[in-house]
Amino acid sequence: MTNLSLARTWKRQPFIENQTVRYSIYAGVILYLFLSFNTFEINWIRVWEGLPRGQKFLAGFAPPDFISRWEEIVDGVLESLWMTVASTVVGIFISIPVALGAARNIAHPSVYYFCRGIIAISRSFHEILLAIFFVKFFGFGPFAGFVTLSFATIGFFAKLLTEDIEDTSVSQSEAIQATGANWWQWINYGIQPQVMPRMIGLGLYRFDINFRESAIVGVVGGGGIGATLNTAFDRYEFDSAAAILIVIITIVFLVEYTSGIVRKQVQ
Amino acid sequence: MLRLEALHKRYATGEVALTGVDLEVPKGQVMALIGPSGAGKSTLIRCVNRLVPPTGGRIFFNNEDVTRLSSRKLLKMRRQMGMIFQEFALVERLSVMENVLSGRLGYVGFWRSFLRKFPQSDIDEAFRLLKRIGLDHMVDKRADELSGGQRQRVGIARALIQDPQLLLVDEPTASLDPKTSRQIMRLICELAHERNLACVINIHDVPLAKMFAQRVVGLRLGEIVYDGTPEGLNDDVLTEIYGEEDWHINKYAPKAAQQESSWDEEDTEEPAAMAS
Numbered sequence: 001m002t003n004l005s006l007a008r009t010w011k012r013q014p015f016i017e018n019q020t021v022r023y024s025i026y027a028g029v030i031l032y033l034f035l036s037f038n039t040f041e042i043n044w045i046r047v048w049e050g051l052p053r054g055q056k057f058l059a060g061f062a063p064p065d066f067i068s069r070w071e072e073i074v075d076g077v078l079e080s081l082w083m084t085v086a087s088t089v090v091g092i093f094i095s096i097p098v099a100l101g102a103a104r105n106i107a108h109p110s111v112y113y114f115c116r117g118i119i120a121i122s123r124s125f126h127e128i129l130l131a132i133f134f135v136k137f138f139g140f141g142p143f144a145g146f147v148t149l150s151f152a153t154i155g156f157f158a159k160l161l162t163e164d165i166e167d168t169s170v171s172q173s174e175a176i177q178a179t180g181a182n183w184w185q186w187i188n189y190g191i192q193p194q195v196m197p198r199m200i201g202l203g204l205y206r207f208d209i210n211f212r213e214s215a216i217v218g219v220v221g222g223g224g225i226g227a228t229l230n231t232a233f234d235r236y237e238f239d240s241a242a243a244i245l246i247v248i249i250t251i252v253f254l255v256e257y258t259s260g261i262v263r264k265q266v267q
Numbered sequence: 268m269l270r271l272e273a274l275h276k277r278y279a280t281g282e283v284a285l286t287g288v289d290l291e292v293p294k295g296q297v298m299a300l301i302g303p304s305g306a307g308k309s310t311l312i313r314c315v316n317r318l319v320p321p322t323g324g325r326i327f328f329n330n331e332d333v334t335r336l337s338s339r340k341l342l343k344m345r346r347q348m349g350m351i352f353q354e355f356a357l358v359e360r361l362s363v364m365e366n367v368l369s370g371r372l373g374y375v376g377f378w379r380s381f382l383r384k385f386p387q388s389d390i391d392e393a394f395r396l397l398k399r400i401g402l403d404h405m406v407d408k409r410a411d412e413l414s415g416g417q418r419q420r421v422g423i424a425r426a427l428i429q430d431p432q433l434l435l436v437d438e439p440t441a442s443l444d445p446k447t448s449r450q451i452m453r454l455i456c457e458l459a460h461e462r463n464l465a466c467v468i469n470i471h472d473v474p475l476a477k478m479f480a481q482r483v484v485g486l487r488l489g490e491i492v493y494d495g496t497p498e499g500l501n502d503d504v505l506t507e508i509y510g511e512e513d514w515h516i517n518k519y520a521p522k523a524a525q526q527e528s529s530w531d532e533e534d535t536e537e538p539a540a541m542a543s
Contacts, residue, residue, distance in 0.1 A: 172358050179370050179373055180344075181369070189380070
């Protein structure tokens with residue numbers, strides 16, 4: 001250590017070893033970013049001219065009018081809550097067997113690929129696309145929204161529950177197997193207690209998401225508060241729309257807050 | 268009572284854990300299975316209740332071939348074999364009572380177990396066992412609230428409530444302090460003796476094995492290299508099981524006692540010597 005000629009330098013190894021490749025990737029990323037910002041073609045004169053109109057539009061929201069459309073708002077909120085509760089419960093109910101079938105440490109390979117397939121299909125479509133499809137399929141109204149949200153819940157809930165099941169401790173489940181427990185008992189004693197807190201947390205989280213999505217789904221014809229909001233916009237009743245938005249925001253906050261408390265209690 | 272014939276296990280990875288093991292354990296015998304890590308001790312006892320399916324040979328339990336049982340019969344067979352685990356393997360989010368009663372799962376139907384409505388006789392037996400291991404005041408505690416020694420005692424109760432004829436014990440003391448280790452080993456051996464159970468205990472701790480077992484079997488690379496009394500475990504035998512090692516002399520010991528800093532010097536010397 002005293003001999004300086006022996007001192008060795010050290011540098012962190014770069015993620016991409018080849019220097020040419022590395023710098024051309026950096027250059028490419030910067031060039032692409034530059035080009036994509038240029039495709040916006042912002043006409044600043046039009047923006048300037050549009051500002052007063054935007055101001056008028058925003059002014060239309062104030063003050064929010066809760067009164068003239070109050071009945072529709074209440075109906076819409078109740079319908080959304082109904083959709084949320086029903087779709088969360090049904091979605092979770094279907095998710096549990098799918099998750100068990102998709103967990104590598106539990107399921108037989110044939111079941112495994114089938115259940116993974118269900119999850120993949122459910123996850124590959126956004127709620128809006130599903131809603132458009134189901135509205136065409138079942139007609140306008142909350143039933144289409146309910147089916148949409150239930151279907152979307154499966155992809156979310158089953159996927160995350162599967163991961164949790166795969167992370168369970170082998171020794172705990174082995175110990176239950178060693179007692180001579182049958183398959184159902186093994187799931188009930190060896191697996192379920194390990195994943196229960198996460199299941200409750202995920203369920204509440206999904207309830208949260210489903211309420212927010214129910215507002216979106218309504219816009220494309222799936223019923224609920226989203227439909228009310230859409231109608232308000234179509235009639236240029238921006239003050240009522242503002243009231244609806246405030247109601248949605250308040251409920252989302254409330255749901256998020258309470259589910260946060262419950263999740264903390266459980267975990 | 269338990270007889271292994273040419274038991275062979277090759278894992279899917281290609282690793283061979285057991286290369287034709289023959290072993291017979293009579294009723295009431297406490298047998299220690301010792302050997303280095305990776306010798307196949309865990310695999311051996313897991314083959315017996317088929318948590319790990321053997322790839323060759325046969326296992327006879329009360330003259331019935333375990334390796335050919337249908338899955339339904341296997342569940343019945345597993346009731347006869349209590350298992351005690353390294354790191355206890357209690358279901359952590361279940362209560363002490365639920366963990367003990369889970370030993371009865373092979374005897375009760377799904378709905379009874381699901382609703383936690385076990386027969387009164389099972390509950391009586393659970394209380395009796397919990398009293399015996401000194402934990403009857405902790406019935407409703409969650410398993411993860413217990414200390415290591417307490418958890419292992421619950422693990423023992425779970426195995427015994429199965430009313431087994433054989434105990435398979437996998438490193439019961441691996442995460443316990445020396446005093447608790449002795450207490451746990453004593454408890455296992457006492458209970459095995461009371462009920463006249465055969466007992467196969469995997470154990471790393473050779474002195475503990477000598478202290479409690481009636482018979483010691485040494486396993487190396489999936490092969491039995493010693494089978495005899497605890498007294499017969501001399502240095503040559505230990506070398507045969509574990510490989511070349513000086514079993515008594517520690518040349519650093521006196522120096523370390525004289526001055527503490529000597530540790531650092533020795534540490535830096537070691538790698539240098541190995542590199543040259």
